[in-house]
Each structure stands twice: as C-alpha cells, then as structure tokens.
Amino acid sequence: MSTLAAYVDGVGFLGPGVGDWPAAAGILTGAASWESGPTVLPLPQCLPSTERRRTGPLVRLTLAVGLEATTRAGADPATLPAIFTSSGGDGENCHEICQALAAPGRQLSPTRFHNSVHNAAAGYWGIATGATPASNALCAHDGSFGAGLLEALCELAVERVRVLLIAYDASYPEPLHSVRPIPGSLGVALVLAPERSAQSVAKLEAAGSDAPADQMADAALEALRVSIPAARSLPLLAQLARRTSGRVVIDYLDGVRLAVQVNPCH
C-alpha cells in the first residue's frame, strides 16, 4: 500500500466527560486527569427548528465535532466533502424500530424510518451546513475509524481538496446493549488538507501495517479506546496532542491496520 499524506488543519472532539478538543488534548497529554461522565451534546442551533426537533443525539454529536473541527481549521463547512463513519449509527432509533415491528400493528414512525439510514448524520450535516459536495457514510465495525481515515486520505489524494472526517458512535439501549456493549457517545472530527497552510497543526503519513494497534498507557483511556469504536482514534489524537513527532498504529481490520507517522507543523 502506498503512503498517503495529509495535513491536519482542525480537530473536534466530544466524549464521555470531555467537552471539546482542548479538553481532550489536556487529558491525552496527561496534563489533566480524565473522569468519565455523560457526553454533553449541544443543541444544534444551525438547523431549522422543524429539523432540530427530529434530530437525535447522534446528529447533535456529529454537528458539534464537525463544526469544532471546521472552525479550528478556518474552513467553511459548506465547501468540504465529508466522510462519516460509525459502527452502529443510531442505536436508540434502531431499537425503537425493532420494538415497533415486534408489536401488534407494526406502526412505524416515518421520521424514525428516515432517521434509520446509516447516512442520517451525513444528511442532517448537509441540511445544517448547506454542504453540497460528496458525503460518504461508512462502517467497518470496530475498525470504522480506520476505514474512514483511509477513505478520507484516498479522497484527498485523488481530488486534492480538503476533506472532513467524522467518526462517531453511541450506546445501544437494552436488549441490544448486552450484545454490543458500547458504554457511551464519542465523536471525533478531523479536517484534512492536501497542502500545508497556516492552520495546519501536523502532517500525517499513513501506510498499511500488520503491526498490533497502539494501546493507551492509561488503563481507563485504554478501556475507552477498545469499548467505543470511534475511540480507536485515541492513539493518533494523543500523538497530535503531544505536538511531537512519532509513529502510531491504529486499528482497522485484523492484518490491515494503519501506521501513521505524525510530524507537528510548528
């Protein structure tokens, strides 16, 4: 696999007890300690009120991290192709549909149905930001972040444009929680660019690897990394937060992981 390069122009983050990228960076460098808590999801003011009422927590999560990353990158979100990647999408919505279909009468809400598509977050992102470039909606189970990063790097390499990557996951309610125990919501967004700019914080050079994925030194963060698919990004985010050069291996598939060389721009 050839090496794919990109500059990180902006990062967005929201997770259990962590409200934005600077807070995450503080925890990932060890400057602050992490205490898990609820993932606080801001109400999306950029959506029309008719749409805002229909949005679930995942739409709020993806809008929050996507807008944080584009703001930090100084990018107009309407102009960026976007890659959304998630293992399970909206688990609450999926549960409600399965429950309705198992009940007499099988009355399904039309809003629930159109929110059930795996690209629902991508659709609401477009409605909220006016973004009309291509958007993608990917899934690779626990390797969804790796799949999304690879897709983003390929799109950037071929199209030579800045792209937005948003990886996100949330809990299922019971009974699905027992068979897929994702403990909380976490979203991460990266604005990636083909050329270095004043906003660039680091250069990434990624290649395929069969080495094992890096783990987090902190036991609690390692538990987070393996329990929420989008958190498989944590070793990469930690390297970005440290602002030092280093190489990390992140999860994708067995035997197909991504080794990423990170070099800070400042």
Added chain:
Amino acid sequence: MTPLALTSFTATSAIGRGLDATYASLRALRSALAPCAFETVDLGTCIGEVAGVDAVALPPGLEEFECRNNRLAWLGLTQDDFAAAVEACAARHGRARIGVFLGTSTSGILETELAYRRRDPASGALPAGFRYRGAHNTFSLAAFVQRALRLSGPAVVISSACSSSAKAFASAQRAIEAGVIEAAVVGGVDSLCLTTLYGFHSLQLVSARPCRPFDVSRDGISIGEAAAFALLERRPASLEGDAVLLVGAGESSDAYHMSAPPPDGRGARAAMLRALAAADLVSEDIEYINFHGTGTPSNDEAEGRAVASVLGSEVPGSSTKGATGHTLGAAGALEAVICALALRYGLMPGGVNTTEVDRALPVSYLRENCRRPLSAVMSNSFGFGGSNCSLIFARADRSR
C-alpha cells in the same frame, strides 16, 4: 479519472440468478414484481423477491454470518464464475492488494427484527445465539464477502441508503487511483426486511401495484432485493472490445431534506455533471441513461428535470425498477451491471409496467427494448439524506 475495467461482473435479483437469466428477462420485458408474501408482512404491496434465498448454505466455517443478506450475497457470488475471476485476480496481485467495497442499507437487520419477537419475557433479553457482529452490524456484508473470497486487503461497507452501492464504485476507484490497492470487489447486497417494507409504507411511498416509473399515474415504489458484484481493476494491456470500463463517477449532496429531493433536482444534476467531468465526456456522448426512476411522483419529477438539464431531452432512458423492484442499497450495483449488459449486447432495456409516460417529464423514456450499438451509458442512484451518485460506463472499443 483513469478508466478501470470491470473484468468480471454478475447480478442476482428477482429477474434472475446471474447474467444470462438477467439478460433474458430484460430481453423479454419481464417484470418479477408480485404481491408480497414475504415473512408475515401484511401490506398490500408488490415486491421483487429472489426465490430460494433461505435455502442457500453459506460456505463451511462462515456460519457466524448466517442471515438472509449474506445468503443472498453468497448466492450472487456463486454466479458467472465471479469467485474464480477474483481468485485469478488474487493470483496476479496478491490477496492483500484487493479491496472489498460494498453497499447495503439494512445488512442483516431482519435477524434482529425476528429476534425482537422472541425476547425473554422476564428480562427482555434477545434469544441466545443472537449474533450482532455477523448478522446485524452494517459491516457484516463486507466481512462475510472478504472471508468467503479469502481476501485480506481493506474492506468497508458504504451505507448511504439507495446510493450505497453506486458510491462503492466511486470509493474503490479512488483507492485504486491512490495506489492503496490494485483491484476491488465492488457491489451491493440488500435483502427484504420489515424495516424497509413498513418504513417506506409509513412514508406513503409504496405503490399497491407493481411500480410504474415515469408513468403519468405512478404512485410509489416496489421494494426488491439483489446482490450484484463487479471486479474493478486497472485496464489490462489487452482487453476484449466488448469489455466494459468504469470511466466516470460523480457524487453530491442535496443539503435539502432527509427523504425528498429538491424539486429542481439540483443535487442529481451536480452528480451527473461531476461524472461527465471525471469521464472527460460531454453530454452528447451519453447514449442511454438508466434512471434511478423509483416511481414516486416527486423523485421521478426531480430526476427528469435534472437529466434534461444535463443531457437534454433526447437521450433514451429507462428505469429497470419496474422489472426488479427498488433494491435499495443494491440498486446502484445492480443497475451498473444492467448498464454493462446494455453495452455488451447493444440493448437499451425498456421500462416495464409503465403504460403512459408522464408528458410533464422532459425525458425520452423507453417503454420497449431498443437495439443499438452503445459505447457510453450513465446510471443514476440517489438516496435518503440527499446522497447522489452518477456512474458512467463505456465499452473498451469506444472510439472518441
């Protein structure tokens, strides 16, 4: 973009298993839509069900992937020597150099729907033996196909509703062009389930009759199921004249509404224009268009306007969903294969069920088959969330 060869392709839908049966049905203008008798569904609608899916046995050792969607995937993979073509490709490039890019909208959700009827009355737990990863998860399809074909490169599912498997071609093309892989198994598989049957019904988008795309009295979709695959590779040094190439892909987002297109079809228009630009073609080069053509009043109207604004009103087109039903996440790949057959045999398939074309739609809609050598054709796929993708295919012997 650099054209890529479809060195093997296959399709299985309600109109037939494999290419010969599919082509024979297209030639005969046969619709496979029939009144719905699927599972316990009690909706007055017609569907395009693939016969015999539940009798399909998955390869030994892959029992963890048991579900209707993966059974349909395996039924599809075993047609037209497709797996043998992948094996030959693996011998040329190595198993790790072949990616898997597949579209599905609902994967194995049917298993979960059925399991919810058998929850433990006391605890509410799902029945023992429920498999989330192998059946329910959206990635299950690509994981299964990768294992079944013994490939070890990148694998991903694209799930953008009804544009999923068209976009799989675009993602695979980028990965090949970026040098990540040498070849890719692309395609889509979607299978009947209650979520989509009752869901589209709740949106009042389902016809009680077999769907009639572009008809003046069209009143909704008929849901179908399909498995369609293609092996995408860099163009070999020598290629038969009737070989089919992917020459252009264009994607866009509507940024408009979750389940309806903008009436002017501007998102569809943008996708078609980007596909033409990627193919370095002009609108006059497109000789046939396979419409997304779902058969809902607003979808066909928006697409008709978009197509007329990009290709003009003269280019012959049809929707094959009157024959196959709307196969949702598999539609892009199924209709890509139908386009490949159109190029190979010089057959523009007529759109069945449609009896009176809506004169308000500014397109040249084919109701009958039309034979003519074809060199470049377009296929449209549009999905919920405003996700649009247009693909352009051409014959290898096309002269410019």
